[in-house]
Amino acid sequence: MPSTYATHPEAREIVFDFLQGYDVLGAFWTTVKLTVFSAVGSLVWGTLLAAMRVSPVPLMRGFGTAYVNIVRNIPLTVIVIFTSLGLADIFGVTLGASDFKVQGFRLAVLGLTAYTAAFVCEALRSGINTVPVGQAEAARAIGLNFSQTLRLIVLPQAFRAVIGPLANVLIALTKNTTVAAAISVAEAAALMKTMIENEAQTVAVGAVFAFGFVVLTLPTGLFLGWLAKRLAVKR
Amino acid sequence: MTEVSVVKEDVAATGDLVVLKNVNKHFGALHVLQDIDLTIARGEVVVVIGPSGSGKSTLCRTINRLETIDGGTITIDGRPLPQEGKELARLRADVGMVFQSFNLFAHKTVLENVMLGQLKVRKADRKQAQEKARALLDRVGVGTQADKYPAQLSGGQQQRVAIARALAMDPKVMLFDEPTSALDPEMINEVLEVMQQLARDGMTMIVVTHEMGFARSAANRVVFMADGRIVEQATPDQFFSNPASDRAKDFLSKILHH
Numbered sequence: 503m504p505s506t507y508a509t510h511p512e513a514r515e516i517v518f519d520f521l522q523g524y525d526v527l528g529a530f531w532t533t534v535k536l537t538v539f540s541a542v543g544s545l546v547w548g549t550l551l552a553a554m555r556v557s558p559v560p561l562m563r564g565f566g567t568a569y570v571n572i573v574r575n576i577p578l579t580v581i582v583i584f585t586s587l588g589l590a591d592i593f594g595v596t597l598g599a600s601d602f603k604v605q606g607f608r609l610a611v612l613g614l615t616a617y618t619a620a621f622v623c624e625a626l627r628s629g630i631n632t633v634p635v636g637q638a639e640a641a642r643a644i645g646l647n648f649s650q651t652l653r654l655i656v657l658p659q660a661f662r663a664v665i666g667p668l669a670n671v672l673i674a675l676t677k678n679t680t681v682a683a684a685i686s687v688a689e690a691a692a693l694m695k696t697m698i699e700n701e702a703q704t705v706a707v708g709a710v711f712a713f714g715f716v717v718l719t720l721p722t723g724l725f726l727g728w729l730a731k732r733l734a735v736k737r
Numbered sequence: 738m739t740e741v742s743v744v745k746e747d748v749a750a751t752g753d754l755v756v757l758k759n760v761n762k763h764f765g766a767l768h769v770l771q772d773i774d775l776t777i778a779r780g781e782v783v784v785v786i787g788p789s790g791s792g793k794s795t796l797c798r799t800i801n802r803l804e805t806i807d808g809g810t811i812t813i814d815g816r817p818l819p820q821e822g823k824e825l826a827r828l829r830a831d832v833g834m835v836f837q838s839f840n841l842f843a844h845k846t847v848l849e850n851v852m853l854g855q856l857k858v859r860k861a862d863r864k865q866a867q868e869k870a871r872a873l874l875d876r877v878g879v880g881t882q883a884d885k886y887p888a889q890l891s892g893g894q895q896q897r898v899a900i901a902r903a904l905a906m907d908p909k910v911m912l913f914d915e916p917t918s919a920l921d922p923e924m925i926n927e928v929l930e931v932m933q934q935l936a937r938d939g940m941t942m943i944v945v946t947h948e949m950g951f952a953r954s955a956a957n958r959v960v961f962m963a964d965g966r967i968v969e970q971a972t973p974d975q976f977f978s979n980p981a982s983d984r985a986k987d988f989l990s991k992i993l994h995h
């Protein structure tokens with residue numbers, strides 16, 4: 503059966519005319535950038551936190567534990583708004599940005615990174631617990647020091663064990679980037695709010711953005727699930 | 738002799754390599770090591786036997802400080818065992834350790850397992866490290882398995898790789914913590930043969946084991962432990978044919994007469 507759009511090209515314009523004049527793809531591109539920068543940042547910072555939490559130095563262990571327990575229990579909205587109203591407006595932290603748009607983006611990445619790292623740390627720490635003690639003992643027995651043992655033996659195995667849980671964290675992060683709208687970053691949720699205010703087809707607008715997020719997160723989840731199976735350490 | 742030979746030029750040289758003096762250790766209320774005095778000479782093969790829970794594995798693990806001690810001193814090659822840190826890592830590189838559960842690095846190939854310490858601790862050149870690793874794997878009879886992962890090997894093969902991994906560091910002394918206890922019976926001999934060969938080559942070895950045959954044929958001295966103490970030390974002949982203590986007689990009567 504020929505599609506309506508093929509026989510009546512103007513139908514497409516009528517059905518989707520509420521999208522006209524909005525840069526939906528541009529907004530989602532900002533979402534993607536927020537996600538990627540925050541994901542990389544929180545992976546690095548979360549790994550360092552996990553290393554602190556298993557380190558033999560009590561001060562570092564204490565810091566790691568305190569950080570995770572404080573940060574993961576504060577709502578993300580509060581953290582992201584604090585980066586703008588607190589860090590930027592009161593303490594003058596601009597992260598090297600010259601204009602307001604760039605500054606907002608960078609502050610949002612900072613807030614998302616600080617928050618997500620706590621969850622990365624905990625996922626990773628549970629991964630570290632799946633690595634048999636004998637692995638670290640064997641590493642120490644051939645003369646590797648603490649950081650080498652962690653970097654070369656324990657963390658590589660821990661990461662492989664928690665690709666699944668980390669995929670959850672990444673999907674949550676992708677959706678959490680919508681909070682950046684609270685400090686006026688022009689990502690997908692901010693544009694959705696504008697469009698719902700201006701257009702009549704509110705359900706259709708919502709559906710378009712919901713679909714957009716599924717397009718971003720579904721392949722992420724499937725790919726990382728496949729990767730987790732492929733990289734699983736056989737014992 | 739190949740470059741990976743562990744034959745030491747100073748095999749003939751005497752001198753105490755590992756010295757434990759008045760070593761004590763507690764696990765909570767349990768006094769697992771009580772006033773342990775033990776001296777191991779260069780090139781000597783000492784087999785530690787005794788009932789379960791007698792402290793023999795703990796003793797073995799204190800020598801490279803995988804277990805800390807509460808009192809006493811341990812010196813290796815004249816130097817006291819360092820506290821945590823760089824010094825300790827350096828010392829551990831000189832003390833080879835073979836575990837009951839092999840503990841090969843599960844995410845690395847057999848070859849990488851044997852190369853890792855050379856590259857990261859000894860800072861060896863990659864090509865030389867690889868050559869040495871292959872030669873050692875050949876020597877323990879698993880050269881054809883070099884590119885497999887540990888989980889693809891049998892227990893006996895894994896344990897032989899673990900021995901090669903320890904030997905790659907050119908250790909002064911090798912510690913074996915019940916190396917055959919986790920193996921199927923038909924794989925025990927292939928590991929023991931490698932250990933016999935090492936002993937013949939003059940490696941200093943401290944072996945915690947239940948393999949009395951190995952103790953008889955390869956050991957210079959048998960150390961019998963019970964309840965955290967060294968009860969008796971003797972040559973294998975003397976120990977097995979004419980044990981001095983009642984505790985040793987009792988132990989031997991339970992394991993030897995069938």
